[in-house]
Amino acid sequence: MTMSKKKKKNQINEVDFSLGQGSVGYGKNYHTLNPEPVTWKNTTDLDYFVTTLPNGKCLAGVSLPGTDESTPTYEFNSEPEAMHWIKSISDRFQIEKSNQ
16 A cells, blocks of 8 residues: 555644754745844844834934944834834845945
C-alpha cells in the first residue's frame, strides 16, 4: 500500500512540528525560524524618536548610533507622518550604506 505524496508530507510536517522543528513562516513557500516579519524597523541601524506634543503635533529625529551625526528635529502634524518620514530616512540610509 502506497501513501499519497500529500499525506506523507503532512505526516513528516507533523513529526517535525512535534520535535520542535516545525516550519514557522509567513508565506506558503517561505519558511523561517524567526516568525517576526522583516520590516525597516528591525533591519536598520538608526536610532529614532517620535514625541507627541500637547497640541497633538509630533517631533521626530533620526541619529546614527556611535556618531554625532543626526538630523534636525522636525515637527509633524501626526505620528503617522513622522513615522513615514523616519522610514524614508531609513530607506535613504540603507541605500547609501549598500552603495559604499
